[in-house]
Amino acid sequence: MTTTLDTPAVVAARPRASWAAVFALARFEARRLLLRMPVLVAFAVYLAWIVWRTRDSFGGFPALQDADRATQGGPLLVGLAVLLSANHAVLRSGRYGTDRHFAVLVLQPWRRTVAHLLSVVPVTLLATVCVAGQFTWEALKPGAVGHGSPAELLVGPLSVLLLGAFGVLLARLLAAPLAAPLLIVFLLLFSVFTSGFGGQGWSRWLMPVVGEGSSHTLPSDLLGRPAAWHALYLAGLALSAALLAVLLSGGARLRTVQAGVAGAVALTLVGAVGQSRDVPQETSEARTRVSVAPEKVQHCDERDGTTYCAFPEWTPRTGDWAEVVDGVRSLAGPGAQDRPLVVRQRVDARYGLDSDPLLAPSARPGEVTVGTAWGGNRIPEFATAVAGVLVTGKEEAVSGICDGRMVTVMWLALADLPDPMAGLRSVRLDDSDTGSAIVVSQTEPLRMSAAHTELVRELLQRPRNETAAQVRSNWAELTAPDVTTDRVAQMLGLDVPEPDEEEDECL
Amino acid sequence: MPVSAGPVSAVLVRPLARTLPWRMIAAAGTLGLLLAATPRLAGEGANAWLAVTSLRASAVAFALGAAFLLDDPARNTTAAVPTRRVVRHGLRLALMAPVAALWWTGALLLVPRELRPPAAGITVEAAAVLVLALTGAAFAIHRGDGARPGQAVAGFLLASAVLGPLLSPGSWALFVTPDDPRWAAAHDRWALLLCAVLAAGALCAAEPVRRFRLRRLMSPSGTSDPSRA
Numbered sequence: 166m167t168t169t170l171d172t173p174a175v176v177a178a179r180p181r182a183s184w185a186a187v188f189a190l191a192r193f194e195a196r197r198l199l200l201r202m203p204v205l206v207a208f209a210v211y212l213a214w215i216v217w218r219t220r221d222s223f224g225g226f227p228a229l230q231d232a233d234r235a236t237q238g239g240p241l242l243v244g245l246a247v248l249l250s251a252n253h254a255v256l257r258s259g260r261y262g263t264d265r266h267f268a269v270l271v272l273q274p275w276r277r278t279v280a281h282l283l284s285v286v287p288v289t290l291l292a293t294v295c296v297a298g299q300f301t302w303e304a305l306k307p308g309a310v311g312h313g314s315p316a317e318l319l320v321g322p323l324s325v326l327l328l329g330a331f332g333v334l335l336a337r338l339l340a341a342p343l344a345a346p347l348l349i350v351f352l353l354l355f356s357v358f359t360s361g362f363g364g365q366g367w368s369r370w371l372m373p374v375v376g377e378g379s380s381h382t383l384p385s386d387l388l389g390r391p392a393a394w395h396a397l398y399l400a401g402l403a404l405s406a407a408l409l410a411v412l413l414s415g416g417a418r419l420r421t422v423q424a425g426v427a428g429a430v431a432l433t434l435v436g437a438v439g440q441s442r443d444v445p446q447e448t449s450e451a452r453t454r455v456s457v458a459p460e461k462v463q464h465c466d467e468r469d470g471t472t473y474c475a476f477p478e479w480t481p482r483t484g485d486w487a488e489v490v491d492g493v494r495s496l497a498g499p500g501a502q503d504r505p506l507v508v509r510q511r512v513d514a515r516y517g518l519d520s521d522p523l524l525a526p527s528a529r530p531g532e533v534t535v536g537t538a539w540g541g542n543r544i545p546e547f548a549t550a551v552a553g554v555l556v557t558g559k560e561e562a563v564s565g566i567c568d569g570r571m572v573t574v575m576w577l578a579l580a581d582l583p584d585p586m587a588g589l590r591s592v593r594l595d596d597s598d599t600g601s602a603i604v605v606s607q608t609e610p611l612r613m614s615a616a617h618t619e620l621v622r623e624l625l626q627r628p629r630n631e632t633a634a635q636v637r638s639n640w641a642e643l644t645a646p647d648v649t650t651d652r653v654a655q656m657l658g659l660d661v662p663e664p665d666e667e668e669d670e671c672l
Numbered sequence: 673m674p675v676s677a678g679p680v681s682a683v684l685v686r687p688l689a690r691t692l693p694w695r696m697i698a699a700a701g702t703l704g705l706l707l708a709a710t711p712r713l714a715g716e717g718a719n720a721w722l723a724v725t726s727l728r729a730s731a732v733a734f735a736l737g738a739a740f741l742l743d744d745p746a747r748n749t750t751a752a753v754p755t756r757r758v759v760r761h762g763l764r765l766a767l768m769a770p771v772a773a774l775w776w777t778g779a780l781l782l783v784p785r786e787l788r789p790p791a792a793g794i795t796v797e798a799a800a801v802l803v804l805a806l807t808g809a810a811f812a813i814h815r816g817d818g819a820r821p822g823q824a825v826a827g828f829l830l831a832s833a834v835l836g837p838l839l840s841p842g843s844w845a846l847f848v849t850p851d852d853p854r855w856a857a858a859h860d861r862w863a864l865l866l867c868a869v870l871a872a873g874a875l876c877a878a879e880p881v882r883r884f885r886l887r888r889l890m891s892p893s894g895t896s897d898p899s900r901a
Contacts, residue, residue: 203827210835245834249827260823342823343696346736346830347703353834354707354729358714358722 186271187280194284198250204288207246208295211239215299224540226308226482229300230385233313236296237374240321244328244373245349247288251329252345255281255336275416278333282407285329293322308485308540311478312385316392323396324373327403334410367441370395377518382537384476387452387514389444398436404429444517452514459511469494471506479510479537486535489544492581493551496633498640501555507532508551526560526608534560536607545579545588546606552577553611556644564609569653571613573636573643575604575621580632585625598622616650616662623659632657680755681763688763693740693822697768700737701775704730708779711787721849723787724794728847730779731798732833734772735805739829740822741768742809747819757879761810772802789850793859800866805829807873814876 198204222235255278258264267274296318303309335344359372369375375395408426416422455462455476465474466483471490473483486508494502511534513522527534533554535547552574553563563574578592579585586598593602594610599618604611613621624632639656642648651661708730711718741764744750750760776798780791808828812821837847844861845854852858 203831206831206835210838242834246831249830253823253827260820341696341699343699343737343740343826346826347700347733349830350729350733350736350833351703351707354710354726357725358710 183271183276187276187283190272190277190280191283191286194254194281195287198247198254198284198288199291201246201250201253203246204243204250207243208291211243211295214239214242215295215302219299219302222303224538224543225306226310226485226538226540227303227306228311228382228385228478228537229304229309229313230311230388231382232300232303232309233317234377235303236299236318237320237324239299240292240296240325241328241374243288243292244325245352247285247325247329248332248335249345249349251281251285251332252336253342254284255333256340256342259340260342274414275411275419275422278337278411278414278416281333282330282410285326285333288329289322289326292325296321308482310481311382314385314392316396317390319396320374320392320399323399323403327373327399327406330403330406330410334406334413337410337413367437370398370440371437373399379518379521381512381518381521383452383512383514383518384455384478384537387448387455387517389448389452389517391440391442394436394439396436398433398440401429401431401433401436405433449515452517456511456513456515459509463510470503471508474507474509476510476512476537482539485539486547489548489581490533490551493548493555493577496577496580496629496636497552497555498637498643501640501644504555505531506551506554508535509533510535510537512537524608526564528559528561530559532560534607542591542605543607545582545592548578548582548588549574549592549604549611550606550608560608564606564611567612567614568646569648569650570644570646571611571617572620572624572650572653572657574611575613575617576624576632576636579621579625580629586622589621589625614650619662620650620654620657620659624657681759684755684760684763685767688760689767691744691746692764692767693737693743696740696822697734697737697771700734701771704733704737704775705779705782707733708782711783718784718787720787720789720851723783724789724849727779727783727789727794728797731776731801732829734775734779734798735801735829736826738768738772738802739805739809739825740820741765741806742813743820743822745819747813757813758877761877765806790855793850793855793862796859796862796866800862800869801829801833803866803869803873804832807869807876810873810876814878814880 218235223231258267267277272280300313300318304313332345335348338344356372359369360376370391375390377390405426408422408429411422412426459476460474462476463474464477464480465472466480467473468483468487469491471487471494473486475483490506490508494506507529509527509532511524511527513524516522524534524536531554533547533550535550536543539547550560550563553566554560555577556570556574557563557566566574575589579588582588590596590598592604592606593613594605595602599615599622601615601618602613604613635657636643643653643656654661707726710726711723714722742761753760776795780788780794783789805825808825809821812818812825818824840846845852845858846861848854848858
């Protein structure tokens with residue numbers, strides 16, 4: 166405010182100097198806005214959230230088409246703080262009773278509003294830097310694949326801009342200091358309400374940040390999210406709010422402002438209409454094609470007797486899969502060690518991001534399914550699938566087994582992992598390492614009885630090479646269908662587990 | 673010397689009632705009732721979680737209005753009157769308390785009976801939030817010079833309401849639903865919090881014996897101290 170006082174009134178008669186005053190006021194207000202307590206706290210929490218979350222997000226193997234959406238929630242907190250602070254900044258003169266002094270200053274009220282609106286821009290830029298930093302961090306992780314969308318990345322900063330402009334507009338509509346806090350409480354409950362009982366179809370896209378019900382990863386061209394239209398809608402909405410605030414504070418007589426409001430509203434409507442259309446025909450066709458016949462779009466690569474077929478965006482991940490496959494193979498018995506395997510990446514994209522459908526096990530002999538996610542639990546899950554195919558020959562046959570082969574499958578899968586016991590716990594649905602449990606998988610789940618679990622645990626605690634030799638020499642019998650658990654225990658030199666009536670069967 | 677509180681405070685009631693920020697409280701209360709009515713408006717889609725969340729939001733909305741209760745544009749002149757600050761604050765509180773009680777009863781009744789969380793528990797939560805707002809205002813007056821701390825207190829309360837559920841340790845379980853087995857233990861903690869905030873509020877309601885300020889410690893001459901109106 167003091168800065169504007171420096172501008173001599175004589176100079177102010179010329180429009181150019183008056184714009185200089187607008188920028189001077191905007192600079193002053195921007196500095197104050199950045200140093201307001203709510204904004205500082207929001208940025209501190211936001212930065213802490215970025216660091217805490219991005220350190221181990223996506224198991225260290227992010228798909229960038231998911232990582233871009235993950236940047237959208239955090240800036241909302243900053244946006245709410247900016248709404249509150251920008252609103253208070255506009256009301257400051259009313260609070261201190263200095264409104265009447267403005268009559269002698271060079272700036273008309275609408276130019277003051279413009280300055281307040283401009284003061285939101287630096288905060289928005291700071292939020293943009295944070296979003297870019299978070300996304301770059303994900304993209305620089307060695308396991309990153311896929312493509313991010315600039316439009317999805319813009320949603321966070323545009324939300325900050327929108328909320329800031331809305332704060333200024335609110336102050337011009339209602340000169341009450343309570344309006345902004347009450348509006349925020351209302352917005353929070355409203356967003357909780359709509360996310361829980363959300364509108365389907367077009368109405369859910371009216372919110373600034375639109376989440377998805379499913380957490381599974383699709384190739385980036387199959388997402389079917391109207392991200393660019395939504396960014397246009399948000400930009401239009403922010404511009405409408407800003408120009409409406411100028412209009413309300415005495416800019417109504419200006420042709421430019423009138424035309425601007427009309428243009429911004431039109432932009433918003435274009436965005437809203439664009440984003441509310443259904444998934445385009447070609448995207449749904451591509452989704453079906455990728456789900457039903459993935460081999461048509463995949464790129465295959467052969468390494469050490471295993472063919473790895475991945476969607477184009479996932480080809481860099483072949484090396485990670487090969488590491489697991491080679492580890493499992495090295496422990497398998499004769500015949501299985503050099504059996505040709507096909508590791509095929511599959512995804513059910515037909516329902517888009519609305520649901521998490523379970524994949525059917527592959528019916529082709531020697532074919533192992535790998536999903537689009539990796540890292541964390543996905544690694545032992547994939548190892549189990551590879552071991553299952555090596556033992557039974559076909560993925561379809563793995564889910565039904567409840568005999569002694571389960572012990573071999575689980576030992577093969579886990580023995581070569583860095584921490585086999587942690588792997589055992591993480592593939593089991595209840596994270597246990599005793600008793601019977603369901604073993605999660607990309608396709609059909611497997612079942613372990615209490616006896617299987619006990620044997621696998623004992624095997625994993627013994628030296629690996631000793632067990633590997635026993636497995637190799639008894640391979641034919643260990644992998645024979647209907648081999649009993651007791652027989653497997655005998656062959657591997659373990660005590661026969663005591664039968665427990667309640668838990669003897671698989672779950 | 674402070675005079676006896678009785679007759680003076682009776683004289684004070686009428687002017688105080690006029691200066692209370694009734695419009696703020698009315699606006700906050702109206703929005704609070706609207707928020708509390710969300711489960712009823714949602715109809716079929718409502719569940720116990722939505723009911724308890726909307727009641728919490730409603731309590732925060734009302735407390736935001738109540739944060740302005742101690743705002744007094746004439747504070748710099750009333751500071752010199754012989755009536756103690758405790759009495760002045762207490763009178764304001766006494767004037768608002770029935771309104772708050774009535775409003776909260778209304779908010780509770782707006783939630784459909786089958787979805788309504790246990791009244792005692794949720795009332796303790798609402799009381800804690802309201803008392804936090806009033807203590808914040810009392811603290812701001814106790815420590816600062818501002819005549820109208822309401823806006824800052826509302827900002828603080830809002831930040832607490834947004835960040836509390838995000839940052840409070842999960843083991844405290846302050847924000848649970850009624851079907852959670854930790855509901856009772858959580859409300860023991862809420863009651864504890866309420867008592868602590870009440871005690872702090874009571875301490876802040878009194879006039880400070882002397883102003884303890886870091887700046888004054890650094891500059892005994894007081895030249896760097898901002899001049900007070």
